[in-house]
Amino acid sequence: MEANTITSMPRIGDKAPDFEAVTTTGKLKFSDYNKGSWVILFSHPADFTPVCTTEMSGFAKEKEFFANHNTKLMGLSIDSIHAHIAWVNAVHEKTGVLFEFPIIADIDMSISKLYGMLQPGESETAAVRAVFIIDPEGKVRLIMYYPLNVGRNMAEIKRTLLALQTSDEHKVAMPLDWEPGKKVIIPAPKTIEALAERKASKLEMVDWYLAKKTL
Ligand code: BEZ
Numbered sequence: 126m127e128a129n130t131i132t133s134m135p136r137i138g139d140k141a142p143d144f145e146a147v148t149t150t151g152k153l154k155f156s157d158y159n160k161g162s163w164v165i166l167f168s169h170p171a172d173f174t175p176v177c178t179t180e181m182s183g184f185a186k187e188k189e190f191f192a193n194h195n196t197k198l199m200g201l202s203i204d205s206i207h208a209h210i211a212w213v214n215a216v217h218e219k220t221g222v223l224f225e226f227p228i229i230a231d232i233d234m235s236i237s238k239l240y241g242m243l244q245p246g247e248s249e250t251a252a253v254r255a256v257f258i259i260d261p262e263g264k265v266r267l268i269m270y271y272p273l274n275v276g277r278n279m280a281e282i283k284r285t286l287l288a289l290q291t292s293d294e295h296k297v298a299m300p301l302d303w304e305p306g307k308k309v310i311i312p313a314p315k316t317i318e319a320l321a322e323r324k325a326s327k328l329e330m331v332d333w334y335l336a337k338k339t340l
Contacts, residue, residue: 134241135330137268141166141259148199149209155199156263158227163196163286164259167277168242168252172204172212176276180254182222183279195261196286198226203237203252206230214337247272258286260293295340308337 135142139290141164143156158164167184169177184191184198192279202209209228217223229236231252237243242252254271266289271277288299297309313334320333328336 132323133239135145135257135265135268137238137265139265141257141263141265142201144236144239146201146227146229146231146236147165147206148229149163149206149213149224153199153227156174158197158199159259159261159263161195161261163261163281163290164199164257165191165196166199166201166240166257166259168201168237168240168255170248170251170254170273171202172177172208175217176274177202178212178216180276181224181228181328182216183277184226185222185224185281187283188225190283191286194286194290199229200224200226201229201231201236201242203231203234203243203250235288241270242269256282258289291340297338297340300337308339311336 133142141155141159145152145154160195169180171177181200183291184200209230213224213228231237234243237252240255240257242255244253247253251273253273254275254277256269256277257265258267260266264310267285269282270276284304287305288303291297291305291309292299295309297311300308300310308329310330315325323333323336328338330336
């Protein structure tokens with residue numbers, strides 16, 4: 126592949142590209158796995174590497190949080206299924222942490238390329254640290270990309286998942302640094318009548334288009 130050429134890259138709002146994969150929990154079709162739940166699909170550069178071990182352990186330790194928020198995890202790297210299994214086993218034996226979610230063995234790089242996880246300017250053979258948050262309708266809702274040498278932030282991954290779910294449920298938007306319990310933004314009025322109602326309301330208002338409330 127020519128350097129700096131990315132074969133495809135889903136964007137926010139796109140249907141998540143479907144695929145079948147060999148994983149540490151068996152063969153899976155993404156659209157089946159995604160049915161009825163949110164999925165966080167994430168890639169790591171390589172098995173048996175230090176930053177990746179911290180990240181995968183971070184995801185594994187949040188098993189209950191993700192289950193409680195109707196979210197399944199799915200990892201990926203350009204490694205063989207044997208390497209994945211050996212790594213899962215080694216981390217489990219050394220630390221007691223078990224990576225129970227499926228990890229895709231993307232040895233032919235096909236899924237990495239489908240999701241723009243292989244970014245040749247960073248590495249021609251290892252996936253960058255990508256995170257795709259995909260909703261139960263199979264739509265890509267949020268994307269993060271990190272380089273090989275910087276680990277992700279689990280608090281931010283959890284925060285953005287909750288922000289998306291809360292936004293969907295209450296039809297509101299989330300301001301800077303929103304966290305559960307903090308005020309949310311109510312959509313701006315779209316008619317003169319709605320504007321008058323807004324101005325007469327007791328909402329916390331910076332201006333007519335920027336009003337907040339507690340859920
Ligand atoms: C790591 O996970 O430690 C790592 C992997 C690939 C490149 C650099 C660091």
